[in-house]
Amino acid sequence: GKIAMKLDEEGSKILDVRLCNEDQDVLLVSAGGRAIRFPVGDVRVFASRNSTGVRGIRLKENDRLISMAILNHIDVTTDEARAYMKHANAMRRAAGLEEDDAVVSAPEDGEAGADVALSPERIAELGAAEEFVLTVAQDGLGKRSSAYDYRVMGRGNQGVAAHDMSKVKELAACFPVIDGDTVMAVTDGGQLIRFPVDTVRIAARATKGVRLIRLAEGEKVVSVVRIAESEDDASAEEDGGEASDAPNTPDAPEDEN
Structure with missing residues (x-):
């Protein structure tokens, strides 16, 4: 193969590679629970593959990057995003889909906090453009x-709490998901759990969330991935049964907040 990137620092490595365009944003998340979202256009195009690039997120000592994702960009102010998330959560509560209204993170330094009124349009x-990010801790x-809770900012700083x-x-994983996705989590103790992402409560990015898997003392989650539904799984569901090799799905996750 060819050199994809010049790595200067000892022990550094390429984490991920994604296709993107100028109408999208980059979401970087660290093991220490920090996240930064910035426009793809903030990363200049380099003439040479053999370059070190530019800084996406400034990591604290002993912190490390665990994920990179590409999100669709939409022009929305912080105040509009907060107003929309409050409205969307109120609609979920009215429909009996949500019990807790803590879906908006408290303002951090540099964030606005004014209430705005949004038109139905x-x-x-x-709502049509909204994306969701799944975060799982160890x-x-x-x-x-x-994804509106991750405001767009300039690259190169420490970001916001994820x-x-x-x-x-540390966090184990953080990546975008959509309704209908299935997620699989694995622990260092050999436990595996598979569950529909729809069973995971929607909450503010700066909260702990709900329990997705119960761990033994000293055990931790080491890997979380989105898995595609196979044709065998789909056929089994149509027949009213389960695929024979499908791991057990859990009961509804337990609220820890």
Whole structure:
């Protein structure tokens, strides 16, 4: 093969490679629970593959990057995003789909906090474009958060909190999901659990979320992936049964907040 990137620092490595365009954003998340979202256009095009590139996120000492994702960009202010998320959660509560209204993170430094009124047309536009990000910590807690809760900012800083890290050392995974997705999590103790992402509560990015898998003492989640539904799984569901090799799905996740 060919050199894809010049790695100067000892021990550094390429984490991920994604196709993208100028109408999208980059989402970087660290094991220490920090996330930054910035426009693809903020990363200049380099003439040579053999270059070190530019800084996407500034990591604290001993922190490391665990994921990179590409999100669709939409022009929305922080105040509009907060107003929309509050409205969407109110609609879910009214439909009996949600019990907790904590879906919007508290303002951080540099964030606005004014209330704005959205027109029905704007609500519909934001709803059609909304994406969700699944975050899972090593202690088995996780949640879905609206991508609007990850505001767009300039690259190169420490970003915002992606998870409540008060009782956990590191995140295990963070990536976009859609309704109908299935997620599989594996622990260092050999446990495996497979569950529909729809069963994971929608919550603010700076919360702990719900328990997705119950761990033994000292055990931790080491891998979380989105898996595609196979033809065998689909056929089994149509027949009213389960695919013979499908791992067990859990009961509804337990709320830890």
